[in-house]
Amino acid sequence: MDAALARAWVSAVAASVAAQTELLTQLDAAIGDSDHGVNLNRGFTAVLAVLDGPETPGEVFAVTGRTLVSKVGGASGPLYGSLFRALGKALGTASTVDAPEVAAGLRAGLDAVRKLGGAAPGDKTMVDAYEPAVVAFEKAAADGLAAAARAAADAAAAGMRATVDLRARKGRASYLGERSIGHQDPGATSTWLVFEALASVTA
Amino acid sequence: MDAALARAWVSAVAASVAAQTELLTQLDAAIGDSDHGVNLNRGFTAVLAVLDGPETPGEVFAVTGRTLVSKVGGASGPLYGSLFRALGKALGTASTVDAPEVAAGLRAGLDAVRKLGGAAPGDKTMVDAYEPAVVAFEKAAADGLAAAARAAADAAAAGMRATVDLRARKGRASYLGERSIGHQDPGATSTWLVFEALASVTA
Amino acid sequence: MKKFVNEPSAVVKEALAGIAAAHPELRVDLENQIIVRSDAPRRGKVGLVSGGGSGHEPLHGGFVGLGMLDAACPGEIFTSPVPDQILAATQAVDGGAGVVHVVKNYTGDVMNFQMAAELAGDEGVEVHTVLVDDDVAVEDSTWTAGRRGTGATLIVEKVAGALAETGASAAAVAAAGTRVNEASASFAVALTACTTPASGRPGFDLPDDEMEVGVGIHGEPGRRREKLRPAREIAALAVEAVLGAKPLSAGSETIVLLNGLGGTPLIELYLLYGEVAALLDKAGVRIARNLVGNYVTSLDMAGASLTVCTVDAEVLRLWDAPVRTPALRWGA
Amino acid sequence: MKKFVNEPSAVVKEALAGIAAAHPELRVDLENQIIVRSDAPRRGKVGLVSGGGSGHEPLHGGFVGLGMLDAACPGEIFTSPVPDQILAATQAVDGGAGVVHVVKNYTGDVMNFQMAAELAGDEGVEVHTVLVDDDVAVEDSTWTAGRRGTGATLIVEKVAGALAETGASAAAVAAAGTRVNEASASFAVALTACTTPASGRPGFDLPDDEMEVGVGIHGEPGRRREKLRPAREIAALAVEAVLGAKPLSAGSETIVLLNGLGGTPLIELYLLYGEVAALLDKAGVRIARNLVGNYVTSLDMAGASLTVCTVDAEVLRLWDAPVRTPALRWGA
Ligand SMILES: Nc1ncnc2c1ncn2[C@@H]1O[C@H](COP(=O)(O)OP(=O)(O)O)[C@@H](O)[C@H]1O
Ligand SMILES: Nc1ncnc2c1ncn2[C@@H]1O[C@H](COP(=O)(O)OP(=O)(O)O)[C@@H](O)[C@H]1O
Ligand SMILES: [Mg+2]
């Protein structure tokens, strides 16, 4: 992955989030506060404006993370922001990175998200899509970026769907107690969009 | 008409207003403020509690009028209150009164309403039912109370129906301008109830 | 009907009990249904009384206190108070210098206050009346009951109340109130109908993409129905109506009230005020003072009214004078 | 969607412009999206900053001024502000004595304020944080993100603000805020869902004869759904929830906030307050002070919350201390 591909990924995420803003918002309406789609769309729209500068994949993701932190707000701003910042930092200043390096970066992102938000798998958050996606990516990394990304996207989708039956223990949905069961987590859904975008630009 | 019949009339008005509270309220919702039924019902309920004291028709109506003034509020409180007070005053202290005397009393009530509210026939108010009712009552007074009351009730009904096509020039409905056309005036409707009650207790 | 009420017919009495509990600094007479300043009557001070149907809170009860009303008499929902009530309020605040009634121009209010004034006169209390009729959505012609009294009532009560506090005569207090009314124009737009507890359902049906233009504060439909428009266009519509009806000379100083009708959240009112202020500025109107909030309401109606009142230095001084009431408080 | 807005995405910025127009006595920085007291920073005075998602007006911007907040940073609707914004507010009010952040306990608010505090620390500003989590509808267990911060925020900001005004240290101001929070319990009921401008429709469907019990202030459904009940039973339900979660010893003195969620008219809030006051009285709770109105809202949601805060003489004195802000004003 070079800077161009990194940019393509982030741009694809932005396009996907823009297209799915309404879906994410409606999922958040059911068990949250109806802003997840708008939050991410505002953030990634701002990211698009700063993607031209950075010249390495690491820098692309670092800028993406910083921009998300300063434009999104809410829970998802710091979480996605930290994820991309950690990914960017892990990739360092290399002008191209291979699949295992991306895997390590995604793992660093997971650690950052879990450290900041304190959510474990099963808490019905973005972690439930992100964690299995990272694991699948790691497993398939040896087969190259495209295969790893495809595996990660599929795992994210499965994790996302599994959030439906979970009771939330973190974030706003936890306020609903039992009533959070039966709804798909908006953050897990946006995480799936992130990996689908990666799969599509690397396919 | 003796005091007992006067009481029977006022009680019948009270019963009729109670039964039609919802209708009057909905008519007022269309071109006013949704309170006409509740206003009159509150007033006539209070009247029922003081009807036992007075011993002449004049006194029955005077007490009715005073009670309406102090319990109804809005436009209809002073108007119906003044109507009954003027009627009571006109009947004096006689223990029984005949149809022509009642006719004169009703005419005094009309004068009071017109003086207080300033409405002329055609302004889409209770006057549009009350005025023709008085005229019809006067015309039929020679035939006795029952016949006069029946004629008055029918004239009130016709006047009430005719308010549908009028544009209001007085009261809240006037604020609607052209939009008041097509709706039956609530006060004209309650006036019809008043005369129907009279017709029913004298029949 | 989704309301915090018990029996619909008891709403006003029970809300008064709540006001009594919340404001021990006021005297609430549940029997007569009046709210009175605890230090009334004050010897030699003109008593200022207002009232009208309930459902417009904080008007009028929320404006009882130092520098504003001496008493309020709330009627049933959207129903003017009865003469007995108004008389009780008038007597409760009569300190020998006369009493001024602030009356919104509605047939019922006018008649009931008139009757009360006559009764008070019989008891030797001199009553002056200020009639408020600021709503320019209604033509003042023989085709109507005259313009309605709406948002300007707050400004009239504030200014007249401040003047009364100085020991001015009843005639002077009434004259000041009348001047404020004449210098005021209001216009309102509703996005939803309100629901009275007695009727239990919205006063009119309004499609999701339409608004009522030129409404009053009693849940009645407006002068016309229009497609819903962005805030900036609604602001323009209100500003044009107000300036059209009472043209202002450039550089006029004004008090502007951007008032919510009860169901509109503050964030929308501020947004709308931003648009209004910009338009007035463009029209050369100076906003010396402003007030943004739900002050003269129509139960749970979503909507807003704009009131512009031209002021001179004297009125501005009276506006700025100390006021200490449940809903308006400054300088004291 | 029936709202006074232009583009949904511009609501917060445009409302801020309106606040700037309405309150020339405040400094509104449209770039950084912050509202600052005009005399900030004051040398040696602790700066008090709060913020959170918009849609809760007058919280927090309406509480900026003498005796309360030095700055507010409103995020997008229901979205906590971003660290840059909070940092800008923090720096704007830092007079060298440190800054106290009042943060409502939501994952997003906590994280963004935490990041801002770290950034401020890097710039040499000492930041203390008061976390508000008074909503007893939410269990404080590993099953939740902890109790939500709701109505008590107002009391925390008032008391901490008054203390800051006396020149107290940042640690002392934060400790006072924390004490108020610990002494507070809140519970809310919603009769309707609110509509965010971005989504354009109600956050949940609620049948005409049902209510959501135990809601927060972000339009989320409550803990459970129940049949709509008379005001007196809803009052009982809220009082029991509050006293059940934080039992009070008989004779305790309290500040009671009966707060509307934005779409509930004042007459209903007063009626409900009457019921609440009677129940608290029966429970032996003394209401030393009260506040009834729409203060901590959830856009246009029809609903109400009850907050009971146990106080001692010191807290009461700070509550009574002068305050001059757009939404809360007394003694100054
Ligand atoms: N503690 C947490 N750890 C990880 N993810 C979280 C946490 N809290 C919330 N989330 C995620 O954030 C999503 C909500 O994001 P968003 O709606 O933008 O923010 P907010 O909840 O502040 O409104 C949730 O669906 C969930 O996936
Ligand atoms: N000036 C008037 N003269 C005669 N009748 C009037 C006048 N104004 C109003 N009315 C009558 O009063 C009725 C409304 O009464 P009500 O709803 O009880 O009072 P309000 O209009 O104060 O709410 C109208 O339907 C009309 O018939
Ligand atoms: Mg959300």
Ligand SMILES: [Mg+2]
């Ligand atoms: Mg009516």
Ligand SMILES: [Mg+2]
């Ligand atoms: Mg009425």
Ligand SMILES: [Mg+2]
């Ligand atoms: Mg949010």
